[in-house]
Amino acid sequence: MRKTELGSRKNVSLPRNRADRAFSTELGVLYKGDCLTILPELHDASADVVFADPPFNLGKDYGQRISDSLTRSAYLKWCAKWVAECVRVLKPGGALFIYNLPAWNVEIAHFLNQHEMQFRHWIAIDIKFGLPIQGRLYPSHYSLLYFTKGKPRFFHRPRVPIPVCRHCGKDIKDYGGHRSKLNPAGLNLSDVWADIPPVRHRTTKRRTSNELSVKLLQRVLEISSMPGDLVIDPFGGSGTTYYVAEQMHRHWVGIELGDIRPIIRRLKGEGADLAPKNLGDAGKGLSERIAGKDAKRTARQLALLN
């Protein structure tokens, strides 16, 4: 594959391989294939943001050609390869976000520290797992790593609404008597995000395996990018990153090894074509069969990781 500039899209350099290039819009291009094949075709230092939500190696069904049951060392070796590529394609000051279980992100964070990436945050995304795990604390968050390649080139700190009781509408905290001094635009966003809803509605969820909340991606892009920036996501899934990039006028490059039809349908503005049971983010990657019959096995796998 040759590396080439794409028309008038300054700073956006994309491979031309026609077989891989599955879909495009004014702002982005989707490649169907293995990110370990396609990422190396992207130029060094071309992306402002990379967001990655890989399989968690929990034995989930992502379709043919994708094993989600690797040994611990094989999974970590695989992660090291694509993470290194993500670092390479980032511009100096660009932001890298990696969403995974805490047990994996501990290792990935260590890898990033060794590769001269600058740690910014371990963001805890509050989630509810369905099942408690024997002998462990109840796992209640996914980890979103936020690193930059040196000093951040862009950072915006969003404000969030002052939390109120959903029954009486009054403030939940008293702010030590300084309520009147709070910024009316809201509170500074912290590194614990408890307001990200799971995607579990039959009318909006695109596929049986997991799909992240639009709100999560909106927040990530708000923090780390400006309109016109380039966002790369090597694990497309249902295309949440690309959908949000379109909404927020960011360029994007997407890669997905499995079924890309849900992404294309979504980007064309077509409705979801399936009606999964209430799995939500807590059911990340769970097929209905696994969620129904094998929930205990999944809990055991999580126990090994957490």
Ligand SMILES: C[S@@+](CC[C@H](N)C(=O)[O-])C[C@H]1O[C@@H](n2cnc3c(N)ncnc32)[C@H](O)[C@@H]1O
């Ligand atoms: C956890 S999902 C991503 C979900 C996505 N963030 C969303 O909101 O819909 C991970 C995706 O990575 C894809 N995948 C797994 N291995 C891959 C690889 N080597 N290259 C590209 N995509 C891969 C899987 O098919 C799956 O759709």
